[in-house]
Amino acid sequence: MPVNTSQRRRLIASVNPYMTNLFHLRNPFIVAWWSASFPGFGHVLLGKYITGFLLMAWEVFANNMAHLNEGIFYSMTGRTELAVKVMHGEWLWLYVTFYVFIIWDSYRQSIEYNKYFILSVREGSPIQMKNINPLEINILEKRNPVYALFWSLLTPGLGHFYVNRLPSIVFGVFFWIITAYYSGLYKCVLYTVSGEFDLISQTANPQWFLFLPSLYVFLAYDSYVSTVEYNKLFDRELEKHLKARYQHPDFKMPL
Amino acid sequence: MKLNYLISTFTYSTSLELLLTEIEKAGVHKTQILAIPMDRLGEFQTLMDTDFSDDQKSLLDLAGVFGAVFMLLGVIYGLALYWGPVIWGSIGLVLGIISGFAIEYLYKKKRKGLTLKKSEKEVIVIVHIQDSLTESVKKIILSHGAKGIGTVKK
Numbered sequence: 001m002p003v004n005t006s007q008r009r010r011l012i013a014s015v016n017p018y019m020t021n022l023f024h025l026r027n028p029f030i031v032a033w034w035s036a037s038f039p040g041f042g043h044v045l046l047g048k049y050i051t052g053f054l055l056m057a058w059e060v061f062a063n064n065m066a067h068l069n070e071g072i073f074y075s076m077t078g079r080t081e082l083a084v085k086v087m088h089g090e091w092l093w094l095y096v097t098f099y100v101f102i103i104w105d106s107y108r109q110s111i112e113y114n115k116y117f118i119l120s121v122r123e124g125s126p127i128q129m130k131n132i133n134p135l136e137i138n139i140l141e142k143r144n145p146v147y148a149l150f151w152s153l154l155t156p157g158l159g160h161f162y163v164n165r166l167p168s169i170v171f172g173v174f175f176w177i178i179t180a181y182y183s184g185l186y187k188c189v190l191y192t193v194s195g196e197f198d199l200i201s202q203t204a205n206p207q208w209f210l211f212l213p214s215l216y217v218f219l220a221y222d223s224y225v226s227t228v229e230y231n232k233l234f235d236r237e238l239e240k241h242l243k244a245r246y247q248h249p250d251f252k253m254p255l
Numbered sequence: 256m257k258l259n260y261l262i263s264t265f266t267y268s269t270s271l272e273l274l275l276t277e278i279e280k281a282g283v284h285k286t287q288i289l290a291i292p293m294d295r296l297g298e299f300q301t302l303m304d305t306d307f308s309d310d311q312k313s314l315l316d317l318a319g320v321f322g323a324v325f326m327l328l329g330v331i332y333g334l335a336l337y338w339g340p341v342i343w344g345s346i347g348l349v350l351g352i353i354s355g356f357a358i359e360y361l362y363k364k365k366r367k368g369l370t371l372k373k374s375e376k377e378v379i380v381i382v383h384i385q386d387s388l389t390e391s392v393k394k395i396i397l398s399h400g401a402k403g404i405g406t407v408k409k
Contacts, residue, residue, distance in 0.1 A: 030316050037323055077335045142268055185341075192341040200339035206331075209340055213326035217348070221319035235267040235376055239292040242378060246275065246290035252383055253289075254260050254407060 010120035013233050014128040017136035018166040021047045023117040024229045032107035037214040039099055042106030045222065046113060049167045055102055056175060060211065062098065066091035069210035127237055138164045140234045145227040152220040159223025163230060172219050179215060183208035257386040260407040263396050265378045267292075274399035278382060278392055289381040314363070318355035325351030377402070 013022035026045065035042030040055030063069055067086045074083035120126075131139050143162065152159025157173035180186060184203040191199045265271045279285060329347025333340035384392055389406070396404055 027316060030320070033320055073331055073334060076331050188339055188341050192339055197337055197339055200341070201334070204334055204340055206334050209330055209334060210327065213330055213344060213348070214323045217319055217323040217326060221315060224315055238267050238272065239378075241272075242275075242290040242292050245285060246288045246380075248286040248289075250286040251289045251381075254381075 008120075008123055008126045010116060010123050010126075011128055012117070012120045012125035012236075015138065015140060016128075016130050017133045017138050019138060019164065019168075020140070020230055020233070021049075022229060022233055023047070023113055023120060024232070025114050025117055026110045028107050028110040028114070031110040032103050034214075034218060035103040035106040036099075038211070038218060039102040041214070041218050041222075042102065042110075044168070045225070046106060046109055048109075049171075053167070053171045056171070058098065060175070060179075062091060062095045063211075064207060066095050067207060068092065068095065070207045073206040073210060125236060125240075127233070127240075136166070140230065140237060142231055142234055143227045145224045145231075148223040148227040149220055152223045153216075156216055156219040159220060160226075163223055163226045165226065168219075168222070175215060176219070179208055179211045183212055185209070185212060258409055259384055259386055259389045260409075261382040261384060261389065261393060261396065261404065262407065263380050263382075263401040263404040265380060265399075265401055267376050267378060268400065270399045271378060271380075274396060274401075275380070277395050277399070281392060281395065282388060283382060283384055283392065287383045289383075291379040291381075293377045293379070314356060314359055316355075317359040318352045321351035321355030321358075322348050323351070325354075 013020065031042045031045050034045055038056065039059040040052045040057075042052075043049075043055060044052035046052075066088050071083040071087040074080070074086065131137060148159040148162050150159075151162055156176040157169060160168040160172050183205050187203045188200050191197065191203065265274075275288060275290070278288065325347035326344050327347070329343040329345070330340040333343025336343060380396075382392060382396075386408075393404065393406070
């Protein structure tokens with residue numbers, strides 16, 4: 001009994017050759033918190049990839065124009081006057097309005113998406129499947145979330161290769177390389193390993209370095225959560241198939 | 256003709272589907288196969304629960320939050336300290352992940368405790384089959400990762 005998706009109002013997931021996108025329950029506070037740590041992350045978590053990556057690009061651009069990270073660095077290490085001097089007021093104004101809106105918006109959306117998810121499960125949760133086209137392949141498979149975590153922690157972005165999500169691969173790797181390069185991260189890692197601690201403070205660029213922690217942890221977290229949720233989708237899809245094919249009325253039940 | 260029942264349990268996987276198609280190829284009609292996917296208890300609980308805060312069932316929510324915050328603090332102060340941002344950032348990351356995970360784990364354990372045991376998602380497969388095929392199908396089932404198998408002979 002094939003599911004006619006057009007008869008249902010709410011799709012629960014779309015599997016296409018480039019990626020899998022799906023609704024699942026999310027904690028709105030966690031989503032809002034990731035938005036606060038790096039505008040755009042919350043929207044990426046919700047599956048709004050284009051919106052999310054635009055916002056991430058905005059965050060890097062506006063933060064750099066306002067020299068916000070530098071300001072945070074100087075303020076928190078007790079050099080308040082220096083902080084005031086490096087920051088640009090007019091860019092800060094623009095930054096703040098966007099910042100607050102993005103947090104609010106991702107919080108609101110995740111509550112709505114949770115309701116949508118519950119309704120679509122009750123409706124029968126149809127899944128749109130298109131696994132292959134001439135350029136790419138993406139299938140539902142069982143994956144181990146620990147592998148996603150491991151690869152992503154090794155080099156951010158690799159975890160998304162494992163879950164097969166093309167937009168996150170491109171943007172994740174891209175953002176990581178840009179921020180790692182300008183912050184001087186890998187040079188600092190080399191200096192740390194060889195014990196040349198004196199050289200670190202000359203090499204590290206605080207403005208860019210402060211992007212790294214949230215980017216690093218987020219990409220790992222996101223690839224982990226995606227693996228778990230894709231596995232659940234796999235179960236859901238298989239369950240529908242088994243019920244449709246292997247529960248025939250002619251089956252003779254044992255007495 | 257003697258007919259037997261072969262009853263086996265599986266977790267959701269691709270090899271389960273491979274198995275079912277293989278049994279069909281071996282000459283068992285699909286009306287002789289019954290697959291019963293067990294309800295996902297955890298999910299049922301979630302949908303009945305109007306509190307959405309612990310739905311994701313990922314124990315890494317707080318670990319991610321704390322990991323990022325502590326790593327950021329490590330980087331900020333590391334930039335001003337001798338060891339530099341790499342070491343202090345890594346220390347912050349590890350401490351954050353451990354503390355976040357511990358808090359969430361203890362909280363969930365305390366809250367859910369005995370009421371919700373993590374159930375593994377299972378499928379029960381019953382094959383109604385003639386005696387002559389029983390042994391060969393049993394072999395196929397055992398080679399596809401069955402968790403357990405039982406036979407009822409008539």
